[in-house]
Amino acid sequence: MPNPDQAISLEEQIDHWRSYLRRRQAIHSVDVAELEDHLREQVTGLMNAGLAADEAFLVAVKRMGELDALSREFAREHSERLWKQLVVSADAVERGPWGGTDALVAVCFAVAAAMAIKVPALFGINFDDQHAEFYTRNLSLFVLPLLTGYFLWKRRLDTRTIYWLAAGLIAAGVFANVYPFTPKGNTEILSALHLPIALWLAVGIAYAGGRWSQVAGRMDFIRFSGELFIYYVLIALGGGVLMAFMAMLFKAIGINIGPFFGSWLLPCGGAGAVLIASWLVEAKQSVIENMAPVLTRLFTPLFAAMLITFLIAVLWTGHGVDIQRNVLIAFDLLLAAVIGLLLYSISARDPLAPPGPFDTLQVVLVISALLADTVALWAIAARITEFGFSPNRVAALGENVILLVNLAWSAVLYIQFLRGRGSFTRIERWQTSYLPVYAAWAVIIVIVFPPVFGWI
Amino acid sequence: MEINKDLIAASSTPMVLAILAEGDSYGYAIIQRVRELSRGHLEWTDGMLYPVLHRLERLGHVEARWEIAESGRRRKYYRITSRGRNQLDRERRQWQAVDGALRGIWQVLSVVVPPPAEIMPEEA
Numbered sequence: 001m002p003n004p005d006q007a008i009s010l011e012e013q014i015d016h017w018r019s020y021l022r023r024r025q026a027i028h029s030v031d032v033a034e035l036e037d038h039l040r041e042q043v044t045g046l047m048n049a050g051l052a053a054d055e056a057f058l059v060a061v062k063r064m065g066e067l068d069a070l071s072r073e074f075a076r077e078h079s080e081r082l083w084k085q086l087v088v089s090a091d092a093v094e095r096g097p098w099g100g101t102d103a104l105v106a107v108c109f110a111v112a113a114a115m116a117i118k119v120p121a122l123f124g125i126n127f128d129d130q131h132a133e134f135y136t137r138n139l140s141l142f143v144l145p146l147l148t149g150y151f152l153w154k155r156r157l158d159t160r161t162i163y164w165l166a167a168g169l170i171a172a173g174v175f176a177n178v179y180p181f182t183p184k185g186n187t188e189i190l191s192a193l194h195l196p197i198a199l200w201l202a203v204g205i206a207y208a209g210g211r212w213s214q215v216a217g218r219m220d221f222i223r224f225s226g227e228l229f230i231y232y233v234l235i236a237l238g239g240g241v242l243m244a245f246m247a248m249l250f251k252a253i254g255i256n257i258g259p260f261f262g263s264w265l266l267p268c269g270g271a272g273a274v275l276i277a278s279w280l281v282e283a284k285q286s287v288i289e290n291m292a293p294v295l296t297r298l299f300t301p302l303f304a305a306m307l308i309t310f311l312i313a314v315l316w317t318g319h320g321v322d323i324q325r326n327v328l329i330a331f332d333l334l335l336a337a338v339i340g341l342l343l344y345s346i347s348a349r350d351p352l353a354p355p356g357p358f359d360t361l362q363v364v365l366v367i368s369a370l371l372a373d374t375v376a377l378w379a380i381a382a383r384i385t386e387f388g389f390s391p392n393r394v395a396a397l398g399e400n401v402i403l404l405v406n407l408a409w410s411a412v413l414y415i416q417f418l419r420g421r422g423s424f425t426r427i428e429r430w431q432t433s434y435l436p437v438y439a440a441w442a443v444i445i446v447i448v449f450p451p452v453f454g455w456i
Numbered sequence: 457m458e459i460n461k462d463l464i465a466a467s468s469t470p471m472v473l474a475i476l477a478e479g480d481s482y483g484y485a486i487i488q489r490v491r492e493l494s495r496g497h498l499e500w501t502d503g504m505l506y507p508v509l510h511r512l513e514r515l516g517h518v519e520a521r522w523e524i525a526e527s528g529r530r531r532k533y534y535r536i537t538s539r540g541r542n543q544l545d546r547e548r549r550q551w552q553a554v555d556g557a558l559r560g561i562w563q564v565l566s567v568v569v570p571p572p573a574e575i576m577p578e579e580a
Contacts, residue, residue, distance in 0.1 A: 031506065034483065034532045037525070038502060041484040044527075065501035073507040077514075 010053045026075035106279030109150045113275050114268035117142045133183055137176045140196035143271045145169045148206045155209025165202050179450045186391045187450040194442040201439035218432035223347045226292030231277040239269055293348030300341050300365055307368035321379040328396040331376045335403035338369040351424040366411045391453040395445050402441055406434050457497055468508050470547035476536040517543050
């Protein structure tokens, strides 16, 4: 009889072997199960023949063959596995609580979003220049509540959270529509731009499904947002190709399809695609490598090089930043891009891994972005009184400060991590706990700015 | 006696199909049966059997199903299909042709030149 100690160590050894096998791309988990059954059978057979557990394990593993050769054979038979497929087959899609598939529900939500955007047209508010104002204010309200709803359904949240989210969404709808904005005024455009950012928090809370208070839950939401953006862009590109063919074909038979694009295909397709892209991101998350971190790896060195060259050029030529109307917004976008690069490299990094060269590069990127922004702020601060405090400038300045604070503290934490004085999880925690700050500033711009600046 | 890899690879398909023609089976048992049939001369690397089985499955020569074995673990069983039986017939005819040809030449050789193994001791 094998003694319990031996049995435990045998299980450990098999666990080890299994995890080794799982790392092979060509060998799927069903194959691992099949091979494991074989291994266990072999071990039992050898132990019955009188071998000790560890001896039997060694012989069985040896007989199984060298792992590299084995995975090569598997790859030869299953060459398609080297290209991970986004299989949306019946058994790959998880079942929802209503018995239907997740895919079906996602498509229903997408259709609902596509129809929601046409509902106002029933009341004579058509998708044209005359009602552009209505659609500018409400655009995100047609889509994001449905996206929130999809995740509420998918994650089965408790009723209290649902009430809070519903209250928030209704409040957003009220604020977007009751304020007496000056048509095409600054505050109206600011509010339209920032409402989606504020509502994205509601989507995040629904997405995290009760894990919003945890670092991991928020990190998953960050990953989701990045992938969603990439998928949405890809779908939009595909849609563009479809539209080009459509226009060409119908033009050939003398039908001008332009009005159909403007009033149906673009609004409905654009709204529905958000839901479809979200579902795709969810369905594929364990199948395909995330794209955002790959792009991050590619662009972090390039951005760092660009910023350093910029700083050297400033020092060399002595040129100050030429303050024009949009320079502050440009620098806000730059900081946002750098935070994006930082976030998505954090999201893909193993927190336990020791500091590596890429981490150093990351710090170089952050610090050079901070310096570049300081140069710009310096120039702006000198002339801010001269320009006066318009809503646009205050909003842009606030955003700059928020992003600057985030990056500065990230740099401090990152340097501590590089010098071995802090763990990587602190950087993660800082980034995830900072998420509500963006939403809070967006809420302030949507709710407080219009009355303060007199609806201009 | 070591049998060369190409021969093992070439004989693997008829061997597996023939063993499955005896009755449904699973990987480990197939390997054991191969050992038994070849009296230990055919030493397969165990893991290599599975890509062979998966190829036969893809070609439709065998069907697979998961069952709970008496050990309580899930086990993948394979069954030969009618296409597999046809393939086995074809393979059998091919191997018989090869075997027949070789037998013929072995016989001729054994008449003309005695095998070297028998000469060696006399010379020594």
